[in-house]
Amino acid sequence: MSEEPANVEIDDDEWLARFILYSRWIRGSDNTVKQDAFIPPQDSELSVTRHLDLSEEELWQAGQVVANTRP
Secondary structure, eight states: OOOOOTTOOOOTTOOEEOOOOOGGGBOTTTOOBOGGGGSOOTTOOOOOEEOTTOOHHHHHHHHHHHHHTOO
């Protein structure tokens, strides 16, 4: 997995993944993701992962790497 620079242009038809790392972003009633998970913070920095022809398993592995670096 490689890290992309923060200001790389993303095509309009490109698929992205967002890893949900906080339980407050998940509805307890039905385990769906709240919209808050996709609202950029004040600094407009929102991390996503580009699919870039990755398999579903590779995307989950990328998410696990991200989660493992968090406290």
